[in-house]
Amino acid sequence: MTATTQGFVFTDEQRAFRDAIRDFCEHEAGTREQRDALTDGGADTHNQEIYEKVARLGWTGVAIPEEYGGSGGTLVDECIFHEETRKGLLPIYAAGSTGTVAGCYLRYGTEEQKRDVLGAISEGHVMSISISEPEAGSDVGGISCSAKQHDGGFVVNGMKTWCSNAHIADRILLVARTSYEDSPHSGLTMFEIPADSEGLEIRPISTMGGKEVNDLYFTNVFVPEENVVGTVGKAWPQVMAGLNGERLIGAAYALGIAERALDDLVAYVKERKQFGRSIGTFQALSHRIADLAIEVECSRLITYDAAARVEVGRGTGPELTRLTSMAKIKTSETAKKVALEGMQMMGGYGYATEYDMEGHVRRALVTPIWAGTNEIQREIITGTMGLRAR
Template sequence: MNFEHTEDRRMLADTLNRYVAEQYGFEARNRIAQSAEGYSAAQWAQFAELGAVGALFSEADGGYGGAGFDLAVVFESLGRGLVVEPLLGSAVLAGGAIARAGSEAQRELLPALIDGSTIAAFAHGEPESGYALAHVATSARRADNGWVLNGAKAVVLQGEAASLFVVSARTSGAQTDEQGLSLFLVPAATPGLTVRGLPAIDGGRVAELSLANVTVPADALLGAEGQAFATIEHAVGRGVLALCAEALGAMDVARQATLEYLQTRKQFGVPIGSFQALQHRMADVLLEIEQARSAVINAAAAVDGDDRIAREKALSAAKFTIGRVGTLVAEESIQLHGGIGMTWELPLSHYAKRLVMIDHQLGDEDFHLERYIALGKEIAA
């Protein structure tokens, strides 16, 4: 298999890398990440204009990419700048669910997501659900000509900025059943929907949603009633790939910053990078990053496949590897910098924090290792 990117993807990567380096510097990023909005509307519009959002959707959906390697290219570039704009929540998770399960009328929302004029959010995780995709307590019941939703959602990416939510709710079955899950399109202004924003530990904003007798029309149902688990799994799987690629970009920056520090910091009159023990540690870091890169390539190649087990195993393998290697890179980079590595003013500390937090998004290292094993048992059975 040829793993070299197409010319279009290389051009997109070059464009995004150059833009992030020149227009999304560390100080600008921190101002955006710590702002009341948690993102920049101007930067969001610029990323849409550059084609970063369109690359995440297929031509049939109004984009010009949408394949696993398109996601990998975009998010690796975003990871280099610790970009906090809502590409993951709006385009990959919410937009991916609408593209996969939406009716013709619902899919008319996609152009506005692609051009950045609308921000959507994927409201699936709940306070008690952990990482289990099927664990949904939020309920939806039929009423008159629509649906009434009740429940709560947690850690909704850029929820305050969203004008539309893709909300999961249980229409039948027990609280942890895969069957009986449904998805609904809920405008942010719907009565009974309360959005409470919170700062994320690594920058940006998340939100908690409370749904108290939220009434939506019958055509708000996304896909078939009770059959949303496959759509949720597919959207979250693409989100996992995006996070893994983002981590690769962040790891590359952390590695390069550490190498530069080792080449300039002197002790006993010589650069500390000349010490063999430190060279061995950096060699181990480099090898681990390349191992992680291979896992991400494998996941990008598998994410568009029809074999569910193979696809999900590749994604869990990549997320497990990224969780382990990302933590290693964060720890080694900080230790090799010494005390300065933990200071707020040094970009490295923010990259380390983001790498650790990526491990906890959409399933951590332990969760995906257990899931990989469970998927293997499904094959054996």
Template sequence: MVLTDEQKSFISAVRAFCAKEAGTIEQRDALSDDRRAKDNVELTKKLAGMGWLGISLPEEYGGSGRGLVDELLFLEETERALLPIHGYSTAMTMGGYYLSFGTEEQKQQILPGIPRGMYGSIALSEPEAGSDLAASGCKAVRDGEHYVLNGQKTWISEAHLAEYMLVLVRTDSSGDKHRGLSMITVPTDLPGIEVRPINTMGAHIVNDVFFSDCRVPASGVVGGEGNAWSLLTQGLAVERLYIGAMSLGLAQRCFEDAISYLKQRQQFGRPIGSFQVLKHRAADMATELEAMRALLYDVAQMIDLGLVKDANRQASMVKLKATTLGRDIAIECMHMMGGAGYTRDFEMEFHLRTALAPPVYGGSSEIQRGIISKSLGL
């Protein structure tokens, strides 16, 4: 894909901002609480002030009214720069459901906050319902103008920061498990919600969420009661492209950091990057990155131009390839850097810890392969 002059200028502006705000290890450590947090609220607000959040949201909801390509360019570039703003993509994923399926009242309630830096969360998984979301059991029982929620959600990104959660709940247990699911808006300041952080090998992103007789307005149901499965099958494609763009940005950062090290590190009287075995590894990675970038933006451009009605197959390909590539490049770069790759001085160990998660969340690689193979009639 050939970038327009406007897109090139946008990337340059984002890159300059990132260099100023997070151009050193010390800055990045300070912004991320020494790598323990994946979100910095103040930095997110700064980006909102630049008008860079909600890029693909319509102008009537405070967005920039630009396309998916521009949104992905931003996500790739900010992830490459290691900005701790993971919650932005989560909020955009949540917002996408309101944009596509919400009432006008719901859109006005949720969407304008995202360009201003509001955090949002989407709560799908449960202890016994991860890849099998149709097995979700978190119950919502109608009581007049409210639903009463009881149950647990797990692995919920940014629930500790979110103003709203879009929660997958079971509103009917009498028939087909796919048809008894609904999506409902839950303001996080309601009584009956408990959020507990999940300790992982990476920065704090995910949480357990417990609902105990939490009364939620019935007007918050998105897409109609019992229609969640249809929403999920249509709404997850863009999330996978978001994850793909961020995985590509991280892979690019790993590659650039490793190349810099290969040029500086001396052994046997010359830079180690001059040895054929490392030159060829670098060439392979550079080729894979370019191929991945072409796939990502080709799919995004087709969506922007309305050339595809159902991008689930292509989005799954992007998610599968980009997250696998991000993980593999992080591992390869660590090996190429030798012992230095394991030290915090060069950040590669942090890159690797970050790269291990995307092949699992947002639909595991195995789930993506299942979607792709089904599209082939297998």
């Protein structure tokens, strides 16, 4: 790909895809009234009816091979999808967790699992992935939710937390401990758990971002052996193999938020007048906006450069890991900066719910936390440079 002022020169198909998403977002969620109606006034982050419309266009399976019901696109295509839907404020936040789950099944699912789950994703079904626990967030080796072998399967007991979209998911991809070994990262296994399983309780966690994350409580939940995804005891390397893609989904999300916040800010400062002229003509604001535009463009460049490199390199190697961590940090911190600066420059109107900027702030603030905190991303980067403490 070749760099331009628009980030990259996409193929004709990718430009058409991008433009189609923009048109769809404008038609379905282009006004505040439409978005409020779709999200219960902003309380919900996901509207299933809209998501199923997206699925019928083939976009929920954009990076899923055609033999499993998808569109056979690339990681770059998937990033375009997440960037543009976030920029267009389309309420389909569950697309992120669903895309991460799709990647896991593509790499480690059996043929039957792929046809079942990837086909369902392509049709618009929501999936969730559950790794974090109260005492095991960044430290995945601290997972204690157990899955013990029993009667041709496993019985799961324990608690999970911060599970995105479990309350609207059909299935949950669970990482649980099946054994204790010398390494804390050994003995972990991935399981497919139907969200309506007997013994599973899903409790929403109230957040400033709306209805998105949940606590999960497992009480003697039976999982048949055929629901193991990948290899028993080897979930750690399996999960790690998919993190480059997860980081780039997070980066594309944050990029879309930053772009929309910048667009809304520029529109506001052109219209708002003080002292007889639009406030955007005052150098105190215009130079700050120029700096924000530079940061957004840098974020776009690193995101698509990373996506293109991962696609070619199949997502392996320390160089690609370093680059995806950099992309996640850059885009999320840019989104946060643009939204907060946007609120400041809009004054009281930036704080008022009448405008979208306060929503941009709420959505941007979590981006340095999800998909691996930026503190952990910096540890990853320094580790690939040989600077991590041993």
